Amino acid sequence: MKLSADGAWLTEVRRVLSLNCDARPAGCAVSLIVVHGISLPPGEYGGHWIDDFFTNRLDISAHPYFAEIEALRVSSHLLVQRDGELVQYVAFTDRAWHAGTSRYGNREACNDFAIGIELEGCDEEPYEDIQYQQLAALIRTLRARFPAIGENDVVGHCDIAPGRKTDPGPAFDWGRLERLLA
Numbered sequence: 001m002k003l004s005a006d007g008a009w010l011t012e013v014r015r016v017l018s019l020n021c022d023a024r025p026a027g028c029a030v031s032l033i034v035v036h037g038i039s040l041p042p043g044e045y046g047g048h049w050i051d052d053f054f055t056n057r058l059d060i061s062a063h064p065y066f067a068e069i070e071a072l073r074v075s076s077h078l079l080v081q082r083d084g085e086l087v088q089y090v091a092f093t094d095r096a097w098h099a100g101t102s103r104y105g106n107r108e109a110c111n112d113f114a115i116g117i118e119l120e121g122c123d124e125e126p127y128e129d130i131q132y133q134q135l136a137a138l139i140r141t142l143r144a145r146f147p148a149i150g151e152n153d154v155v156g157h158c159d160i161a162p163g164r165k166t167d168p169g170p171a172f173d174w175g176r177l178e179r180l181l182a
Helices: 049-054 064-068 129-145 174-181
Strands: 021-023 032-038 078-080 086-088 094-096 114-120 154-156
Touching: 032 129, 078 129, 114 129, 129 174
Parallel strands: 032 114, 032 154, 078 114
Antiparallel strands: 021 094, 078 086
């Protein structure tokens, strides 16, 4: 995977710009990757719903669940779709709004120092082989670009917001990801 000259964007991926982001705090180095799971509507895959959600264009009349999330203004840096396609919404140098109220170690507000990667999926259903391969390649690329991301600095949303979030869920195989990264 290749990065743009400024290291803010992946090249040769689909880009859908989200306004749900802002500048990282001055002097705050990227030092964490947070893995998420998302499907819209829940348990359904494909289509444009995730793009629409991250760009505040979600048609709430299209599904009853969408009314529940209508007021949310969220984003992520990347999405890995079920077929392995990558979509980037926010520059890595900017703060995406993916973690919410969160804590990693003794630090709060993980959005300040984390990159969020969404996997199209849900907690109870296995993720696809290609998603693991793409995720491992992304992590290697991001670690090369942001050396403060250490070996243990890839976590699930559930790890930084326990009791509030469960993704990427029990169906995500952390051991498999570790083997791909070895």
